[in-house]
Amino acid sequence: MKHFKVKGELLKKAPASPYLYHQKRTLDELKENSVVFNTYPTGAGKTKASLLYIKENPKIDVLFIAPTNELLRQHSEDIKEFVKDNNLPNIVVKIDANVIEKLRDNHRKGSTLYELLSNPLSFREELLIENIEYDSKRPIIVVINPDIFYYCFYSLYNGLDKGNLMQITIKKFSYIIIDEFHYYNAKQLTNFLFFILLSKEFEYFQYGRKICILTATPDEMVEQYLRRGKIQYKIVSKENEGIESEKYESLKTLSELDLYITNETLEDVIGTLYKEKEFEKDIVVISQSIYRVNKVKEQLINNGIDKNNIGVITGAIKSEERKKAVQRPLILATPTVDIGYNFKKENKENQNIDEVLTEANTSDQALQRIGRAGRVLGKKIQNKRSKVVLCVTDKVYEAFTEVEKEISRKELKDIILEAMPKRNIMKKYIESSGILELCFPLEEVYMKMPYQLRNKIEGMFNSVTEVFAPKSRYNFKFMREKIKNYKKQCAFINEYNKTSKKKELIQNIDNSIFLDFYKNYCEGEEEDFIDNSLLEDFSQEEIKAIKLSTEEDIIHYINREITKIKALMNFRGTDISKPALVFDKYYKFGQEHQIFIYDIFHLIRYYDIEWYDSRSSFEKISKIKLNDYDVELNHLDKIDTFIIVNEIRENPIEITWEYKFHGEKSEFEEKYVNKVEAINNIVLVGYEYTGLGKEKVYLPERVTNAFKENYIPIFTISQSPKEEYKIRKIIKNQPIFLQKVKIQFFEEDKEYYTIMGTNSIIVDNEVIKNKVNKEEAFIF
Structure with a gap:
């Protein structure tokens, strides 16, 4: 192991103020700037820094966006306490799907959501x-997850x-707080950045709107977009504190x-370090994988550690x-605790x-998890040293060089940034598919505008x-044409799936949809010559006959096209999953609850089931009877x-x-x-490697066929080392x-690699952009 001795961290107090210096700076900068980033370390009181603006502006409506439901719960409790302590009139409302x-x-x-946002007192x-007396309409603080915000803003209800939800999301809130901004990927950052740009274009900043972003150091990409958009922003960080603060x-x-x-x-480190049955210190183990967390828990219990000394925090564990x-x-925890989790003892x-004790692949993960140890702000005893063991790859380990002297946190950060790779944000999505995605709300606004203002x-x-x-x-x-075609296709497929008169419907399909299909159908042959004139070369009856003869291909084409766009229209993207x-039975996940919902892919891969x-x-074997409330709340009737x-x-x-490819x-x-591309009729298969070789694993037919009816976007590459290396990079x-996907042709089978869901589009954008750089041209 390589050892680094690190000094403690100090934060300055603001003079003649009950606040920390960075909290007061955040408040002051919000008075002067449209957007303010607070990038102070975890545990420094960033949330309170963002709330001070509400204290000075108690009549405004506020939107607080946090990435996980656990954070929603924590923040809503903290904000309610802040409102109560400061005698503010605001109603605090936590909104999630439940x-x-x-x-x-x-x-x-x-x-229901519109009424809740309009008047929570109902x-x-x-x-x-x-029931608090107040002489006018009470302002609200809505604590919400980004998924609901996205659905409202992108007009997906x-x-x-x-229309109502989009309008209230854009207009209502004078102050927006976005927590854990560094958590989001390129697709999600696009959505927030677009909202910021829209706020400028609609002049909401001019009339007082403020946005406070709580994050690690913002990516240069984010600053680049804000500068291009001429957004007035300020970063409040430890690195840019004023000279005057040196005496604070x-x-x-x-x-x-x-x-x-x-x-x-x-596992090896845990087996060495944690053998005692009683613990004098409080310890957190953070693993990248829930499977590894559960294996470690089993390992510790087998080593004689009392299970009552072990707590588990993962996505499968109830609140x-x-x-x-x-x-x-x-x-024992997964990275769910990276996102603002509060370990209150x-x-x-x-x-x-x-x-x-943690593992990390990137510098931001390492810094986030190191910052979990030793938080002493407001603690009576502050002189006890903390300890972190960071597990890294051989390559990263070699990049670290020990330093004999005790170093500052800033020096440690620089060492980690130098030795470990940065987060791979995959930003090319923003420059390509992200443009189509953000056109959906623009199209909705366009259609509601008077004609003379649509320009x-x-x-x-x-x-x-x-x-x-x-x-x-x-x-x-x-x-707009692309979006209109998509909406036409969705309307047609919805009607086609419902009607008993499918032949009649296909014969009368919109000609623009048919021409798009026919051009794709004739790809590589005569597609350059297919346009509206095609319809003039045949009689109506002949056109109907062509449509009828290609019915199956038309439906397949429309479903593929819909799927590729629909994969964009979801905040977290579409993943290929199926809940179970x-x-x-034997508490392999948690310590108390035995019933939960989880994705079959993880369960199939890592557990004997x-x-x-x-x-x-299921209830008879498990001897657990689910009540109607649990069934309704968790939508168990759909599982x-x-x-x-x-x-x-x-x-x-x-x-x-x-x-099977025909x-x-x-x-x-x-x-x-x-x-x-988007395909259906794909079949799930599992293989187990035993002493006898590679053997197929039994999976129920409803599971293997669960993905056959639905269309799934996929990005496929050959298994050549060159192609694999390019994509893995x-x-x-x-x-x-x-x-792996095995394609069954008429005479042979061949294996390829594939990426599924929205990730297929994100990766495709990266590959296309790489080609563009070589050709010095832009392909959208």
Whole structure:
């Protein structure tokens, strides 16, 4: 292990003020700038810094966006306490999918959400809002996840509500706080940056709107877009504190630290360090994988550690159990705790967390997790050293050089940034598919504008494109046509799937949809000659006959085109997943709850499981009866897969796919390889490697066929070392994985690599841009 001794961290107090210097700076900069970033370290009180503006402007409506539901809960509690302590009139409302679901049964979600945003007092009883006297309409602080914000802003609710929700999201809130900004990927950053640009273009900043962003150091890309958009912004950071602050009183926020860098595995380090049955210190172990967390827990218990000393915090663990887990001396967690998680220890006088043992692939992960140890702001005892063991790859380990002297946190940060790779943000999406995505809300605004003002939206598109993709050669008219075609296709498929008169409907399909299909159908032959004149060369009856003869191909084409665009219209993107109701028979996941919902891919790969055909047989075997409330709240009536977990597998199963292609290999490679397409009829397959070789794993037919009906966007490459290396380099340090797909041709089978879902589009954008750089041309 390589050892670094690190000094404690101090934060300055603002003179003649109860606030920290950075908190007062944030407040002051918000008075002068439209957008303010606070990039101080974790645990420095950034959330309070953002709330001070509300204290000075108590009549404004506020939107607080946090990335996880656990953070929503923590922030809503903290904000309620802040409002109460400062005697503010604001109503604090936490909104997630469950809240909307519970407020009104069998009612449109969009309508409920609009009423909630407009007047939360109409749900006073359900939301437990205190009856406080106030001489006018009470302002609200909405604590919301980005998914709902996105659905409102991008006008994705049903036709009756989407206009109202989009309007209230754009207009209502004078102050927006975006927490954990560094958490988001390029696609998600596009959505927030677009909202900021729209606020400028609609002159909301001119009339007082402010945006406060809480983050690690913002990516240069973000600053570049803000500068291009002429957004007035300021970064409040430890690195740019004023000279006058050198004389200010300081408070200790982080204790002295012993950092150990190792290239050993997490399991090996744990097996060496943590053998005692009683713990004098509070320890957090953070692993990249829930599978590894569960293996480590089993390893510790097998080594004689009392399970009551172990707490588990992962995505599979319910909120109540997480709260209890925090009080245990040894906490095992996934990166869910990276995002603002608060390890509150009752009545502890020194730091809540004394030791952190973690693995990390990138510098931002390492810095975030190191910052979990030794937080002493406001603690009575501040002189106890903390300890962090950081597990890295051999290559990264070699990049670290030990330093004999004790170093500052700033010096440590520089060392880590030098030795470890940065987060791979994959920003090319913003310059390509992101432009189409952001045109959806622009199209909605355009359609609601009076004719004489619509040119303002076209100008806004040009301004936004200049910021995100200055080399793009597409105009707003082209994008509007693309969106209109998409909406036509969606309307047609919806009607086609419902009607019993499918033949009649296909004969009368909109000619513009048919021509788009026919050009694709004749690709490589005569597509350059297919235009509206084609319809003049045939009689109406002949055109109907052509449409009818190609019905299956038309439907296949439209579904493919819809799928590729629909994959963009989701904040987190579309992932290929299928939920299962799980009974954890031997507590392999948590310590208390045995029933939860989880994705089948993880369960198939890492656990010995049993499958059940119905919820009734599942309940009978597990001896647990689910009540109606749980069924309704968790939408269990929509789940058809039931699993009992027995053991953790030593050797994970390989998940692959099979797809039968009706054509030649050359035809497949021309249409599908090195580009995004959408396919259906793909079959899930699992393989286990045993002493007898590679053996197929039994999976129920409803599971293997679960993905056959739905269309899935895929990006496929050959298994040549050159192609594999190119793609692995692009997706490095991203939660994007290459999977194998076996394509069954008439005479042979061949394996390829594939990436599925929205990630296929993101990766495709990166590949296209690489080609563009070589050709010095821009391809959208």
